[in-house]
Amino acid sequence: MNDEVETLLSQPPLKSKKYQKKVRVMLEKNAVIEVLIEDLSHDGKGVAKVENLVFFVDNALPGERIQMRVLKVTKKMGYGKVEERLSTSPERNEAIDMTYLRSGIADLGHLNYEAQLIFKTKQVKDSLYKMADIKDIDVPLTLGMDQPFAYRNKAQVPVRRVSGQLETGFFRKNSHDLMPIEDFYIQDKEIDNLLVFVRDLLRRYDLKACDEKEQSGLIRHLIVRRGHYSGEIMLIIVTTRPKIFRIEQIIEKIVAEFPALVSVIQNINDQNTNAILGKEFRTLYGKDTITDQMLGNTYAISAQSFYQVNTEMAEKLYQTAIDFADVKPDDVVIDAYSGIGTIGLSFAKHVQHVYGVEVVAAAVHDAQKNAAANGIDNVTYVCDSAEKAMEKWVKDGIKPTIIIVDPPRKGLTESFIKVSANVQPEKIIYISCNPATMARDIKLYEELGYKLTKVQPVDLFPQTHHCEVVSLLEKRN
Template sequence: MTKLKKEVPVAKNDKLWLTIEDMTHDGRGVGKVDFYPIFVENAIVGEEVEVRVLKTTKKFAYGKVLQWKKKSADRVEDIDSDLIRTGIAPLHHMSYESQLAFKQQQVEKAVKRIGGFDNLEVKETKGMDVPFKYRNKAQIPVRKINDRLELGFFRRNSHDLIPIEDFYIQETAIDEALISIKPILENYNVKPYDEEKQTGHLRNIVIRKGHYTNELMIVFVTKKKKIFKIGEICKEIVAAVPNVTSIMQSIHTENNNVILGKEFVTLYGRDYIEDQLLGNTYQISAKSFYQINTKQAEILYQEAIDRAQLTEQDVVIDAYCGIGTIGLSLAKQVKHVYGVEMVEDAIEDAKKNAEINGISNVAFEVGKAEVIFDKWLKEEIQPTVIIVDPPRKGLSESFIRASVEMNPEKIVYVSCDPATFARDLSIYNELGYTPDYVQPVDMFPQTSHVECVTVLTK
């Protein structure tokens, strides 16, 4: 029997009117034609919009707003469409109150649909007083456009650079530094990288800023090691940009989308900057993982620490410990902290940061957590609390089972992805660890990302 091919009800370049019924996890509005969803940038639930269809697939289409018949009360009118098109700030057409509500709803949907929790409470999202100019790190592509060196950001799902000077969500000093650096690079005829032709030299500029110290690190990501007149370039940058304490070169010879290369050269100053987080001082290198939003990271970590209800008798394991920020933040409240992390450089940084802050009741080990957990079990190390803060892919089932084998009283889960968070909570629940409630924290205002914290108890 021949299966009938289902017709797509719209075609590319069609114009049609839609009522926006929902929003995707990445902040696009959703309207439907005969149950066929069309995802529309810069559209909010409740709006009636005329849309031009940009692309169709068997299951959904993408569209662009041409005009509004009805606008949402949550809409912000004074927006820069480039910030939406590049994905830098895809929600900045929404009022901040509605952004926080949207993120709470995304977490609620995930824990119900993916996690299977019908009655798990999700609190209101903890937001920022000033929800822009918060990023302490920028990774800016460098390309040639109309024979000029340009800095900007790629259009979403493409490698077409849109030149930008005000990135809206980066700390002001970073945007000002980029504006100062650009003419210096042009004056010395630094060649931007051309992805298609595999020519040119400068691929990206990465800038890190200490939120409290104001120290700046500038990293030039280059195709080759040699940079013509780099000494003179560095001198001019240091003269033009306040608070530069480090200029680094990252050599990236491979043809891929990874930002940093594997080889680093110190061109000026130190190979790190310093910053503070919850009262501790941290050395941050070019490749260190350090939370992008320092103020909200303090709120996120304090939420995790408070929810754990720590005592002086507690033994804590900080899984995915990175450079030690969570473990060192709570070390003075507990008996001992054990940290584990796959990245050797991060563990070296964690040990250094413990020493800088005079914290001695910590031990950091390199390795896969499941393997290190087994080692600690044999050494009769008994944690009362395990804290996990994994990347977006969440936890592996083998990690979850290994953490349960450690038999802690509590597992504090800090997440940056509601979908994998909900999936993992479901597995923990089956193994006897139940979440109390979920607290979303807005680490990335104007974007669709949201962090969560919950505590699982036996």
């Protein structure tokens, strides 16, 4: 920090516009100043305060004093990067490869795992307090993994040309510059091994990687799914056009090396968009699906199926939901975001009936097939909006005692919350991947006669800032 900036920042705040302007000049892009990291943001960035500005800094932890280079400044906030670390947090994971931080694969990997669980617990507490003014609820420590690495059962890896060679890897954060990677740290190791093997085959057969700037090349993405318990593997090759040169020989060599590969799917995406998958799928080898188990049920998983990427922790998540609901044999359950049935079918063996609703027709079909495959006949799945389906079921005389919601990150709509509250179930189980939108929705539920009585964060995504949480809302007398 130069002497002039140090002098300015050591002075008490002044209201003079001239002073404020001078400070701002000293904090313009590329200035280097010494700051103390005071907190972590919801997405794991270090937070520092300089005058009346809040700065967000990647790879910086609370308690660390750093030399920060200013990257950007707006009226109320700024962004910086660590130029030099003057002191180090005892909670820092020094062993993390910087590749995982630069790519965002493990954006919380620089924090040791015990501290990650505490951070996620705090995120839930803070969201409930700030968004819903709830501060009297006990939020237990986030449920974590014994081995919080190599857990992902699905990989979506871009394929690009780098320095004239086909590479697989991950994009650098906030860019489309591919960083070649072989060990993805949080992915199933067999998936990593398969990706490297396929990459080398594509090179050997001289198949061209996608080039976004030139709008050329054939191979856009490789997607791999692997059953946690079954070990079955699916490979999805995303291409820009239908024909793949010598694909039969390529598949033969992959299967010889990976006998657990039971499905090879081609997806054709010729659109110049950020969407990974196109509309057309072709089965090139084996089955259309792989199978895996969760809480004793077997599921068929297709190329498009939503299936939790961390099977071990998904089982803990769903078991927590079952325990919170304290289910009885005469309970009637509505699963309002039923997907391929993983939550509803986990409940079905404990209750009288489960009614599932999902807007994606293919997912409804998969849920019906999964129910039949597991011999579960006390379930009904329909393709519709949750609001319309619930209103129809109520008109038909169906009285749910429990409603389960597991919405996307944006949370629930106000109309859904009102309709579900009007149905008046005894309990609402809210499974969320975004504590902030969950807290916002809980606030409205509390206004409509429900009370938050239990919360449990669950770490489905170790080494990242993402947090899953189960909440129980009960109808007030």
